Amino acid sequence: GAVVSQHPSRVICKSGTSVKIECRSLDFQATTMFWYRQFPKQSLMLMATSNEGSKATYEQGVEKDKFLINHASLTLSTLTVTSAHPEDSSFYICSAWTATTNEKLFFGSGTQLSVL
């Protein structure tokens, strides 16, 4: 099946630094990508929806200046957590949507961010 590659899988950073997470669709073109965050023992919370070549649509309560999303190509979307703080520590997951395969929605393996 189609593969979504998400990197890094784990990152530890100091408070105040920025962290970039990459999400790549390896063998298909993703017209839309979704970014989620997940706290322990909770469900996935949608942060934003990004379409290739246009600005991301952020969910209510998600700061667009803090969580910068770039979807510059049909195979790559990035999430940058700017000036990270300990409360940004979470599990971040991307997913990619394509109309070209039967399954249509594929998930990355997630990134565990720990801000010290």
Add this chain to the structure above:
Amino acid sequence: DAKTTQPTSMDCAEGRAANLPCNHSTISGNEYVYWYRQIHSQGPQYIIHGLKNNETNEMASLIITEDRKSSTLILPHATLRDTAVYYCIVIYNTDKLIFGTGTRLQVFP
């Protein structure tokens, strides 16, 4: 808000069938029902999806009621490795994909 509701948790004996229900009473005619599962600290894994007919693959079966307001995911012979959180979501194209709380399935020996 999520368009699906699921029981918070369920238990199942190893080797028995696990039947996970999902309510999606506000589903519209062109929305598919998708099932994913998530094992701790991993991305969700696709299981199965359907529109209105029952579906079966190597992992599971999906039974959708005639009015499409609910569905059941069936794992025919649950194993310990099936212990996970199972999410049912409804999707049409690139609508917002909101996850509900999911069902935490515990398979015991």
